Amino acid sequence: MSKIKAYYQLVKPGVMYGNVLTGVAGYLFAAGHFHQFSWVGFIATTLGMTFVVSAACVLNNYLDQDIDQIMARTKKRPSVTGEVSGPAMVTYSIVLLVLGTAVLALWTNWLVVAIGLIGFVTYVWLYGAWSKRLSLHGTTMGSISGAMPIAGGYAAVSGSIDIGLIMVFLILFFWQFPEFYSISIYRRKEYKAAGVPVISVVRGVPATIRWIFINTILYVLCTVALTPLGYTGWIYFVIMLIAGLYWIYVGYQGFSAKKPEEWARKRMFRLAMYHILLLCVMLSIGPLLP
Numbered sequence: 063m064s065k066i067k068a069y070y071q072l073v074k075p076g077v078m079y080g081n082v083l084t085g086v087a088g089y090l091f092a093a094g095h096f097h098q099f100s101w102v103g104f105i106a107t108t109l110g111m112t113f114v115v116s117a118a119c120v121l122n123n124y125l126d127q128d129i130d131q132i133m134a135r136t137k138k139r140p141s142v143t144g145e146v147s148g149p150a151m152v153t154y155s156i157v158l159l160v161l162g163t164a165v166l167a168l169w170t171n172w173l174v175v176a177i178g179l180i181g182f183v184t185y186v187w188l189y190g191a192w193s194k195r196l197s198l199h200g201t202t203m204g205s206i207s208g209a210m211p212i213a214g215g216y217a218a219v220s221g222s223i224d225i226g227l228i229m230v231f232l233i234l235f236f237w238q239f240p241e242f243y244s245i246s247i248y249r250r251k252e253y254k255a256a257g258v259p260v261i262s263v264v265r266g267v268p269a270t271i272r273w274i275f276i277n278t279i280l281y282v283l284c285t286v287a288l289t290p291l292g293y294t295g296w297i298y299f300v301i302m303l304i305a306g307l308y309w310i311y312v313g314y315q316g317f318s319a320k321k322p323e324e325w326a327r328k329r330m331f332r333l334a335m336y337h338i339l340l341l342c343v344m345l346s347i348g349p350l351l352p
């Protein structure tokens with residue numbers, strides 16, 4: 063692997079782009095609602111968030127080497143193979159964090175800076191270094207950090223904490239349980255071998271399927287609630303309701319799945335990916351449509 067590719071891998075591109083995408087959606091959602099869009103604010107939010115989320119992922123890679131070297135999915139990471147040294151990773155993370163925080167501080171507002179830093183600390187320490195290793199509730203902590211970028215994007219426009227900010231935070235918070243709990247089903251053996259107490263290891267697969275179902279319903283309720291709350295028009299409502307009911311139906315199929323691993327990988331996880339894309343598009347245009 064070339065050095066550049068190694069440094070790129072360290073930011074966990076899949077997770078990083080997903081998080082930035084939700085940040086962008088949060089910004090556009092608020093911009094549509096408040097009729098207030100600025101290119102400077104938009105670019106600074108996107109760029110700053112990209113740097114801060116990347117900084118968090120790099121530091122997490124540095125701290126997670128012991129777990130990552132056991133799991134097949136993660137054992138080829140540059141942090142594990144030694145391609146990038148420990149001190150280099152820490153320096154890289156600090157540079158990204160300083161850059162990102164500076165961009166957010168200069169061109170957005172202090173609420174966005176605070177949300178970025180809370181997300182950073184929650185992901186790197188409260189989740190990665192602490193609760194992920196200790197308890198099945200680590201996912202809840204991880205979900206708090208994962209819901210920060212959309213809240214940050216929204217806050218860049220609103221400048222304050224309001225119902226809209228709380229709702230987008232909750233939507234993203236609940237979305238992550240179907241996403242990660244389905245991964246925990248199809249990667250159960252790896253997590254068990256690495257000693258990570260994810261829900262499928264601690265409570266078993268049927269209980270995990272139950273919690274996926276419950277959280278999917280909570281996600282759908284929060285997404286459609288934006289319309290009666292006055293944030294989006296009925297086109298958003300109808301599309302999110304239909305897509306949401308379908309997701310709930312797929313969650314329900316989990317109860318009778320003959321091969322839960324296959325259901326989790328090919329149905330539930332995949333649908334979580336489609337849902338986040340659809341959600342981001344609909345949040346961005348929902349306030350502007352009838």
Ligand code: HEM
Nearest residue numbers: 075076077080081135201204205208209234238241242245
């Ligand atoms: C807003 C929050 C999140 C976003 C946007 C997100 C996005 C993504 C995306 C796009 C992927 C597929 C690409 C890739 O493999 O890198 C992925 C995979 C993954 N995510 Fe998430 N994720 C989020 C939250 C979480 C949470 C809370 C956890 C765990 C507690 C988690 C654990 C994982 C794992 C382990 C994979 C790898 C799956 C595999 O290789 O089979 N993610 N995520």
Ligand SMILES: CC(C)=CCC/C(C)=C/CC/C(C)=C/COP(=O)(O)OP(=O)(O)O
Nearest residue numbers: 114115118178181182185204207208210211
């Ligand atoms: C504003 C801000 C900086 C927010 C932080 C956003 C962020 C990086 C969220 C990630 C969510 C999450 C728990 C991913 C899984 O990590 P993992 O360590 O379980 O994944 P792995 O097993 O692939 O390493």
